[in-house]
Amino acid sequence: MKGRSAGQHISALMILMLVVLSCKKESELDKRNQTPKAVKLQVPGNFPVAYENMDNPLTAEGIELGRKLFFDVRLSGSNRISCASCHHQALAFSDGVALSNIGESGNMLDRHAPALFNLAWSRSGLFWDGGSKNLESQAFGPLTSPDEMHQDLLVLEDELKQVPEYVQLFQFVFGGGRGEIKSAMIAKALAQFQRTLISGGSKYDKYKRGESGTRLNKKEMEGMNLVKSKCQPCHAGELFTDNSYHNNGIDEVFPDTHEGVFQGRFRVTFQSADLGKFKTPSLRNVILTAPYMHDGRFNTIDQVLDHYQTGVKTSSTTDQLLYQNMGKPGVVLSQTERDAVLAFLFTLTDQEFITNKKHSNPNE
Structure with missing residues (x-):
């Protein structure tokens, strides 16, 4: 009886081991068969169709990886600053200063950090002069700039490979060899996250949608x-x-100093008609994104309106749309009209966007 009991016990153990091994194999097979979950942008009903980058399709895991990277100080050479250091969610991902000097060199930048939202609709270039084609190429500018994050991309790849969570995430999102992390993947993940920064929940939007x-x-x-x-x-x-x-x-003049950053779009196209032209920022969240203009020269909305009413300077490329004062430059507004414009601009503030936890630091 004892022998039979022992035999039964061994058989039971063998069956249990076979079940465990079978489950393990099935689990590993399921894991191998898993793929990143495709995501469609949640486009507000009053918005136009968003641009999709077919070379970098959105996935839930890619977006989350991009969010982690956006808030990770390891992306800078000294492991001191992150993308979020110059793009604060509470300020619609702007930084609230005219020209930042928190970068690796400590030098003051020549241009104001732009707000980041609704970038999925930007197809005409990024930066104030359109110097980058898309979000994927844009990322390398601040990452490698000596005055910004000043990161050696090969060093960054090695740093991230030391983090098991990143190794797993990059492998799952982008595939490639085991433990492979390339700078192109980093840029793609950042781009995926930034494309989800959609601001369309303001009072104006709700009015337009009849909500x-x-x-x-x-x-x-x-x-x-x-x-x-x-x-x-x-x-x-x-x-x-x-x-x-x-x-x-x-x-009125646009010097070619500082690598031509004051020449605007001309710096990219070398077309004389583009001298002094800069990208039009959105009026959305404009109350949150002071100071204003490509160099942050205007501290308040009132100063901006003063400029357009009485401060427009003329040159060969000054936009003809500004000639609204009987053929002279300037936008004519009475005080009552000016107050109304300001009242409307406040309706473009999107509180839901600046408090959305999906856009916040995942480590907080």
């Missing part, structure tokens, strides 16, 4: 109509930007 009975008051409605008549087509459509380049009359 929850949201209405604009009389002053806000007047301001909306004034913006449409006075500020378009530069601040066009539901995005409140044409994503193009204009000389808005803040300078």
